[in-house]
Amino acid sequence: xxxxxxxxxxxxxxxxxxxxxxxxxxxxxxxxxxxxxxxxxxxxxxxxxxxxxxxxxxxxxxxxxxxxxxxxxxxxxxxxxxxxxxxxxxxxxxxxxxxxxxxxxxxxxxxxxxxxxxxxxxxxxxxxxxxxxxxxxxxxxxxxxxxxxxxxxxxxxxxxxxxxxxxxxxxxxxxxxxxxxxxxxxxxxxxxxxxxxxxxxxxxxxxxxxxxxxxxxxxxxxxxxxxxxxxxxxxxxxxxxxxxxxxxxxxxxxxxxxxxxxxxxxxxxxxxxxxxxxxxxxxxxxxxxxxxxxxxxxxxxxxxxxxxxxxxxxxxxxxxxxxxxxxxxxxxxxxxxxxxxxxxxxxxxxxxxxxxxxxxxxxxxxxxxxxxxxxxxxxxxxxxxxxxxxxxxxxxxxxxxxxxxxxxxxxxxxxxxxxxxxxxxxxxxxxxxxxxxxxxxxxxxxxxxxxxxxxxxxxxxxxxxxxxxxxxxxxxxxxxxxxxxxxx
Amino acid sequence: xxxxxxxxxxxxxxxxxxxxxxxxxxxxxxxxxxxxxxxxxxxxxxxxxxxxxxxxxxxxxxxxxxxxxxxxxxxxxxxxxxxxxxxxxxxxxxxxxxxxxxxxxxxxxxxxxxxxxxxxxxxxxxxxxxxxxxxxxxxxxxxxxxxxxxxxxxxxxxxxxxxxxxxxxxxxxxxxxxxxxxxxxxxxxxxxxxxxxxxxxxxxxxxxxxxxxxxxxxxxxxxxxxxxxxxxxxxxxxxxxxxxxxxxxxxxxxxxxxxxxxxxxxxxxxxxxxxxxxxxxxxxxxxxxxxxxxxxxxxxxxxxxxxxxxxxxxxxxxxxxxxxxxxxxxxxxxxxxxxxxxxxxxxxxxxxxxxxxxxxxxxxxxxxxxxxxxxxxxxxxxxxxxxxxxxxxxxxxxxxxxxxxxxxxxxxxxxxxxxxxxxxxxxxxxxxxxxxxxxxxxxxxxxxxxxxxxxxxxxxxxxxxxxxxxxxxxxxxxxxxxxxx
Numbered sequence: 001x002x003x004x005x006x007x008x009x010x011x012x013x014x015x016x017x018x019x020x021x022x023x024x025x026x027x028x029x030x031x032x033x034x035x036x037x038x039x040x041x042x043x044x045x046x047x048x049x050x051x052x053x054x055x056x057x058x059x060x061x062x063x064x065x066x067x068x069x070x071x072x073x074x075x076x077x078x079x080x081x082x083x084x085x086x087x088x089x090x091x092x093x094x095x096x097x098x099x100x101x102x103x104x105x106x107x108x109x110x111x112x113x114x115x116x117x118x119x120x121x122x123x124x125x126x127x128x129x130x131x132x133x134x135x136x137x138x139x140x141x142x143x144x145x146x147x148x149x150x151x152x153x154x155x156x157x158x159x160x161x162x163x164x165x166x167x168x169x170x171x172x173x174x175x176x177x178x179x180x181x182x183x184x185x186x187x188x189x190x191x192x193x194x195x196x197x198x199x200x201x202x203x204x205x206x207x208x209x210x211x212x213x214x215x216x217x218x219x220x221x222x223x224x225x226x227x228x229x230x231x232x233x234x235x236x237x238x239x240x241x242x243x244x245x246x247x248x249x250x251x252x253x254x255x256x257x258x259x260x261x262x263x264x265x266x267x268x269x270x271x272x273x274x275x276x277x278x279x280x281x282x283x284x285x286x287x288x289x290x291x292x293x294x295x296x297x298x299x300x301x302x303x304x305x306x307x308x309x310x311x312x313x314x315x316x317x318x319x320x321x322x323x324x325x326x327x328x329x330x331x332x333x334x335x336x337x338x339x340x341x342x343x344x345x346x347x348x349x350x351x352x353x354x355x356x357x358x359x360x361x362x363x364x365x366x367x368x369x370x371x372x373x374x375x376x377x378x379x380x381x382x383x384x385x386x387x388x389x390x391x392x393x394x395x396x397x398x399x400x401x402x403x404x405x406x407x408x409x410x411x412x413x414x415x416x417x418x419x420x421x422x423x424x425x426x427x428x429x430x431x432x433x434x435x436x437x438x439x440x441x442x443x444x445x446x447x448x449x450x451x452x453x454x455x456x457x458x459x460x461x462x463x464x465x466x467x468x469x470x471x472x473x474x475x476x477x478x479x480x481x482x483x484x485x486x487x488x
Numbered sequence: 489x490x491x492x493x494x495x496x497x498x499x500x501x502x503x504x505x506x507x508x509x510x511x512x513x514x515x516x517x518x519x520x521x522x523x524x525x526x527x528x529x530x531x532x533x534x535x536x537x538x539x540x541x542x543x544x545x546x547x548x549x550x551x552x553x554x555x556x557x558x559x560x561x562x563x564x565x566x567x568x569x570x571x572x573x574x575x576x577x578x579x580x581x582x583x584x585x586x587x588x589x590x591x592x593x594x595x596x597x598x599x600x601x602x603x604x605x606x607x608x609x610x611x612x613x614x615x616x617x618x619x620x621x622x623x624x625x626x627x628x629x630x631x632x633x634x635x636x637x638x639x640x641x642x643x644x645x646x647x648x649x650x651x652x653x654x655x656x657x658x659x660x661x662x663x664x665x666x667x668x669x670x671x672x673x674x675x676x677x678x679x680x681x682x683x684x685x686x687x688x689x690x691x692x693x694x695x696x697x698x699x700x701x702x703x704x705x706x707x708x709x710x711x712x713x714x715x716x717x718x719x720x721x722x723x724x725x726x727x728x729x730x731x732x733x734x735x736x737x738x739x740x741x742x743x744x745x746x747x748x749x750x751x752x753x754x755x756x757x758x759x760x761x762x763x764x765x766x767x768x769x770x771x772x773x774x775x776x777x778x779x780x781x782x783x784x785x786x787x788x789x790x791x792x793x794x795x796x797x798x799x800x801x802x803x804x805x806x807x808x809x810x811x812x813x814x815x816x817x818x819x820x821x822x823x824x825x826x827x828x829x830x831x832x833x834x835x836x837x838x839x840x841x842x843x844x845x846x847x848x849x850x851x852x853x854x855x856x857x858x859x860x861x862x863x864x865x866x867x868x869x870x871x872x873x874x875x876x877x878x879x880x881x882x883x884x885x886x887x888x889x890x891x892x893x894x895x896x897x898x899x900x901x902x903x904x905x906x907x908x909x910x911x912x913x914x915x916x917x918x919x920x921x922x923x924x925x926x927x928x929x930x931x932x933x934x935x936x937x938x939x940x941x942x943x944x945x946x947x948x949x950x951x952x953x954x955x956x957x958x959x960x961x962x963x964x965x966x967x968x969x970x971x972x973x
Contacts, residue, residue: 039588043808045581046568046590046687048722080804080851082828089807140824142812271851273860276693276801278723 001239003200005231006208007160008120010195011173013152013183014127015058021126021150022049022092029189033143037129041148043087048277051076055150056281057291058182059099059124062152064292065180066119068103073282074123076275081268084142085129093153095272098123099281100152105176106300107168108318117169118157125151146190152182158197158208163227167220170194175299175322187219194223199244200234209234210244214258217251226251230258302327310340319348325362329369336373339380346376350393367396375403388412388464416467418474421458424466425474428457429482440483451475489514490650491967494559494707497653501548501558508548508558512541512602515560519604519651522970528626528636528645530565531573532605540602547600555710557600561654564643565606566613567593567698568687572603576689577611577621577639580809580816580835590687591722592656592698592715599714604652608642611837612806613663613691615639616909619900620839627896628670629968630934634893637667643701644671648968654702654711658688660695661794662888662913665925668701669888669937672927674954674964675701676708679945680920681726683712684719690805692798693724695917704964705926705954709733712947728945736948737955742776744953745881751787752886752912752939764936765887768928771960772885772953780881784873789866790915791907796850796863797918802840803847809835842903871919878943883953887912888925888937912939922947926954927963935963 020027023040040047063070077095100122106114127149132141154173160166174192177183184191199211214230217223229251234244249258297305303321306312312320320330326347334343351372355365375396379389384407395406407413415421429436432454439450451472458471489511492500500506516534523529537560544558568574568586570593575581589597597603610620618641619625626641628634629649636645640657644667647655657664659677668675676699683698690696700711710733717730746769753762773779811817811831818834821827836844850859877884889909899906916923921944925937938957942950958964 042813044586044588044814045574045576045584045689045808046586046685048686048724050721050723078804080807082807082810084810084812084824087808087813089810090804269853271804271848271853271856273800273804273851273856276724277690 002203003231003235003238004203004205005161005227006158006199006201006211007162007166007227008158008197009156009160009166009169010197011154011170012127012193012195013154013177013185014191015055015150015152016181016183017052017054017058017150019052020148021052021055021124023148025148027149029186031145033132033141033145035145037144037147041087041144043089049092049275051278051281052150055124056099056283058150058180059122059152060283060288060291061180061182061295062122062154062177063100063103064288064295065176065298066100066103066105068119068122069101070283070288071097071099071101072285072288073097073280074099075280076124076278077272078275080271083128084140085131085144085147087129087144087147091126091128092275092278093125094123097280105172107165107172108314109164109168112314115159115165117159120155120157122152122154125153127151163224163231166196166227167224170220170223171322172299179296179299179302179324181296190218193218196223196226196230198227198230198234200231200238209238210246212244212247212249212258214249214251215261222251222253225256226258229256233258296324299323310334310344312340312344316344316348320344323362329362332369333373333376336370337376337380339376342376342380343373346372350390354397366399367393371396371402378403378407382414382416382467383407384412384414385464385468388414412465414467415462415465416470418470421462421466421470421474422478424458424461425454425471425478428454428461429478432457436479436482439479451479454479490518490653492653493704494556494653494702494710495704497559498555498557498710502553508541508544508560508602509538511558512537512560512604515604515652522649522651523646525632526627526629526636526645526649526651527624528608528642528649528651529562529605530575530577530608530621530623530642533572533603536572537602537604540597544600544602552600554600556596556714558602559600559654560602560604560652561596561656561711562604562607562643562646562652563593563656564609564640564658566609566658566689567656568689569593569603569606572606574606574689575622576613577609577623578835578837578840579622581689582622582816584815586687588687591684591719593687595715596656601654601714607640607646607655610639610641610663611840612689612802613639613658613660613696614802614839614843616662616666616906617894617896617899618642618667619896620837622837625896628893630672631893634895634934635670637670637889637893639663639667640675640701641667644668644673644675647671647673647701647703650967654700654707656698656711656715657701658691658696658698659917660691660697660798661917662910664699664701665888665913665923665937665939666909668925669939670893670935672930672935672963672966672968673701673703674705674708674924674926674958675699676712676924676947676950677916677922678712678716678947679726679922680917681724682728682922682945682947683715684717684722684725686719686722690801692801693805694801695794695798697917704958705924705951706734706737708924708954709737709951712951716947726945731948733948733951736952739952739956740776741772741953741956744772744777744883745780746772746777746953747780747782747877747881747884749782749784749787749877749884749886751784756890756908756911757887758891758931760931761887761889761891761936764929764931765938768926768938768957768961768963769885772957775956775960777953782877782881782884784870784877784884784915786866786870786873787911787915790870790918791911793863793866793870793918794910794914795846795907796859797867799843799847800850800860801847803844803851806836806840806844811835839903867918870915874915874919874921874941882943883949884941886939888939889913892931892934892936916941920944922950924950924954926957927966929963930966935966
């Protein structure tokens, strides 16, 4: 049977506040266990939560970024369950009245098509601590540094239809929140964690199938893999006449499989009720308006600007506009070299290629935007060819200096001296009489092909430094002369 | 010395009639000698107290005149005290020494008071008799075979027995007013949000409020001056400016309209208690106040409403006591579940478990709408009753309790009869209003309390009425028999 895949995602996004959502403890990642947990985070007797205004601001920024209704009145609730890394025995979250209501954003797929994905809601809550099962013989260690870190839980509508769409959604979301500056989006450090709700239904059916939830999938690649696995698992069940059980599953990246954590029948009753230690969060429309006025440029707007101002194609614009650091890098290169298209090409192919091969972040790139702009200028002004440019780029990447000093030191400047080139062209024609005869005997189409041979020989002779345009002109000239001489 | 009011003690300290060290030693000596009869203290901190007294004496010698400088006091063992065990009357926290002060504790330390120790209480403030304490019940100084009330029973007994001139209490459903009434002292539950809850171990967060317990209204005002006010670390504390609560004490009562709720004088009120309360009201009338009959129609719903909301909040407030980070942990837990169940089974007493179960049930899926949501709706009606009444009167008055102190063990086997003790006090917490209990004479040698209920943030008016009553009567000056001496 032909199944339609229906996916909704819940993303837990750590907000980049300095301190926790309900206490003054720091939120920095990677500190010694339990050094960033104060009495509030430890749920000591008599301790009370105080809401971090910055977390509210970030949530509002997100809401504005997805065109959502902002809850001018939102309410925190207690979600009750016992777990050692949940010190109070309840998590402070928002249940009935979240701060961000319905919104949406567009995702672009590789084939260039665009889909609009609905956001059901986004609410503020506190993160739990971590249980550490390694390193403690037969015991569990608890690190409460993460307890109380502000989270924005972003819940999508079940609008996604494939792993590709889910990944595109996450990448767009990542690009949005990093552009807003409300999260570092670092998935490896758990700043963005994803729960996948997935069900299948016969293609064309309107009713939703029974879903399974896959918890805590923490990279784009794992999301893709987990979805493929889950689709296969559910399809197998359905096709063999079985029923999908509504349950929570865990994606095990090491074994590359999903497995059952708990079924909904024995699920917790969280006994939500309004948190009596906090007042409802009431915010003024004027505050929302002032936040709106100070929002940075968002990826979608930037993408449109790149298309309009730089003449980029839709795909290039999407890639380059997605993340603010890359967009800023690109714009600096484009402005520095004066040619937006060659800049787009180099940033995407050479720079991103090197970063990917070396598994580096943009911020770790050894080649900075102004240096790349100078290199591109040298290509544009004819000092070096594009091909030589790649050599120079690699040398720059290896830390050998800036473009000009590398060109100088390696003697890579393009030979544009017409007498020197003329001599080289003459030499090649002289040394290859057979090919010259073939050329002269050939028709127009074949001649073009054969001239490539001569260009190649000349470039070899010049060690790649010959100005290709001049070589082409001189070669045509001298081959024409050879033809005339041969006639007489 | 121990018969003097706080105001008089402060004057004596300033005049060098005695030093804070002498006063403190005197109190400590009385506690050592007498408290075995009352069991009003869980912890006594002699070393800390004498140290604080020496510091206060130095400040006094330097000419400081802060109103509470050098005055000894005791905290209900629900207020966290840095370096001093805070048990909340529970085995669960028998080993808990907080590394921080409650805001109330800190403000009183800063005011130069001398902390003598921590007073006994019902476990986690759940009770009306102090009998649910892990440390055994406190006893009523007027008759040690009777309860002092609760949950702030230790504070009330210690003040009544003149072991300490001043104490703090907390009131979630009457826990300051009822023991004040039973022990013949003056107690004030401030408006919800008037006094910071930070560092006060939570029972029911939307109802809990700390306040003063003393012999006179003036002393209560002095203590309230030191602890009232906004606390940025308690989101439910109010930014309403704080008054000098002693400023209005001397106002005459002429023109004051006092509402007497029909529901507070009906069936259930013991006749002799009702008579004492009416006699006190007549005294206020003589001073120029007008008595007006009013109705608070939803009064009868306050007990069921309270016993949904308070246990619901308590059930989750007490989840943190899981044996993981502090407090009681069972021996050799076999696994996580065993750690939780045995630590809590061993650490909590019966009444606490009962309320956790009731509260958990009330919040459970499928019951939430019928219980918790409904209770919140009724709570709004109860609050509205008061707001409506206050359009016509300035203060509401009635008995604090249906009768005087009952015997130890008389109601322990019947929780519901114990809950009925709070019929006149619970609604005030549900409505977030300030209220006092003021001595109003005795029945068979046992004190009776007059309850005064004010509008939100109208503590000054309550203290004014109570003070005027105390100017015209001597009920608050009557002394219990000196046990053992």
